[in-house]
Amino acid sequence: MGRNPLVMIIDEDPIFRQELQAMLTPARLAVVADCGYGVEAASLAEELKPDLILASIEEPIARAIQTVEAVRGIRPNAPVIAYSSSTELPLVRQVMHAGARDLLVHPFKVGELLAAIEAVMRTVPSGGAAAQPQAAGTILTVFGAKGGIGKTTITTNIATAIARDTDNSVLVMDLDTRFGDVxxxxxxxxxxxxxxxxxxxxxxxxATFKSALVEHSSGVFVLPSPKHPNDWRQVQAEDVKQLARFASRMFDYVILDTPGAFNDIVGAALEVATQVLVVTSVDMASIKDTSFILDVLESEGFxxxxxFLTVNHPNGANTIRSADIERVLRKQVFWEIPHDSQMTMATQVGLPVVLARPKSRAASNLTGLAGKITGRDAPARESKGFLRRLIPAGSRN
Ligand SMILES: Nc1ncnc2c1ncn2[C@@H]1O[C@H](COP(=O)(O)OP(=O)(O)O)[C@@H](O)[C@H]1O
Ligand SMILES: [Mg+2]
Structure with missing residues (x-):
């Protein structure tokens, strides 16, 4: 998993800004700012330091061009890709003079957009703004077929480990529509x-969003789930998607915990995710359910x-080897978490094990997982034993 260029969208149409964001999510491009024409674009560019600017050029054209010029002045090394419904020569010339590197004809296909982005990002001078990758906008969904397999444990531990070990800001959103345990x-x-x-x-x-969040002593911000499952009834999946994307413009990592079930909120959590940890435990029932879920996701074109398949051992009894899991699920195991009774003990004192028992096996394993997610190397002692087979040494991606 890696770090992505930060993208800014300038477009007067908020609905199309959303659509554009949705196009960029699968490519793991983090949108840090979106706004219309005018001074706000320049001030956001200054504040949020995007690496790439996507700018709509529509009426009033002069204002659109001025906005592009202003943003270029502030972020000279960040390439601008413009798009417009007009292809008249005077407009094309104006756009190019304003410093745009490419001009797409609106409407365009996702593939065209991504190809244009790839082309301009390849030629960004090294040492320039866009060449410094930053972690932002990653939405990580922790997902699994069943309850009791360690999803919330993984969520809370990787969130606190990222907050403790890196400069990244982290938000946990509890989307467990049954038992919000975060x-x-x-x-x-x-x-x-x-x-x-x-x-x-x-x-x-x-500001309103930030003030609504609870800050945990670890530095992790939390947006809890409603107390009662009934309170989820009024919640629209579409709004949850928008909320997660909104949050990903403020936090480097937004981690979504989910219930052990399939519903529209889980669908939303999957749709917005840049990465999904698919958690399975090692009993036959869990593997069967995971197999079913992977099949469903595949048939939906996910x-x-x-x-990222994550094998957890919430129970001591462990009879199935990860090689067999890989064979049955036809998917490589991304990470394996050993059984450790310290995990449950930590839960009882209301602290993730990475904080409560930092020297435990579980803590160093989960710290390693957080490191892998943020692109840092796993701690050396974690690459011994069975983990060596699972973690390519020094892998950043
Ligand atoms: N690797 C593990 N070793 C020991 N206990 C674990 C492990 N993973 C999870 N647990 C325990 O299993 C229980 C269920 O975990 P939880 O994270 O609530 O699952 P889920 O969110 O999937 O329902 C918790 O008490 C947790 O402490
Ligand atoms: Mg849970």
Missing amino acids: AIMLDIEPAVTVAEMAAQVATLDR PDERL
Whole structure:
């Protein structure tokens, strides 16, 4: 998994800005800012330092061109890809003079957009703004077929490990529509929940959102799940998607915990994800359910490269080898978490094991997983034994 260039979208049409963002998500491009023409674009470029700018050129054309010029002045090394419904020569010339590197004809296909992005990013001078990759906008969904297989444990531990070990900001959103356990596992008191934030996502601003979040002592921000499963009834999956994307413009990592079930909220969590940890335990029932889920995702056309199979051993009894799991699921194991009774003990004191028992086997394993997610190397002692087979040494991607 890696770090992505930060993208800014300038377009007067907020709906198309959303659509464009959706096109970029699978390519793991993080949109840090989106706005219309004018001074806001320049100030956001200054504040958020995008590496790539996508700019719509529509009426009023002069204002669109001025905006591109202003942003270019602030981020001279960030290439601009413009798009317009007009291809008249005077407009094309104006756009090129404003410093755009490419001009797409609107509407365009995802493939055309990504090809244009790839082409301009390849030629960005090294040492320039865009050449410094930054972690941002990663939405990591922790997903699995069943309850009790360690999803929330993994969510809370990797979130706290990332916050502790890196400079990245981390938000956990609890999308478990049955038993939202994140607040309990982190021993925090939920105030505002996903339900209220999703309901007002259309008009949400950064300050309101930030003030609604609970900050855990580890530095992780949390948006808990509503207390009662009934409170999920009014929550629209579409709003949850928008909320996750909104959050990913403010946090380097947005980690979504999910229930052990398939529903529209889980669908939303999968759709917005840049990466999905597919968690399975090693009992036959869990593997069968995981196999079913992988088949469903495949038949829905879900991109396989976004799925990372994570084998957990919540129970001591372990009879199935990961090689057999790989064979049955026809998928490589990305990470394996050993059984460790310290995990449950940590849960009882309301702290993730990486904080409660940092020297335990579970803690160093989960720290390694967080490191792999953020592109840092796994700790050396974790590459011994069975993990060596699973983790390509020093892999960054
Ligand atoms: N590798 C492990 N070793 C020991 N206990 C574990 C492990 N993974 C999870 N557990 C325990 O299993 C229980 C269920 O985990 P949880 O994260 O709540 O699962 P889910 O979110 O999938 O329902 C918790 O008590 C947790 O401490
Ligand atoms: Mg859970």
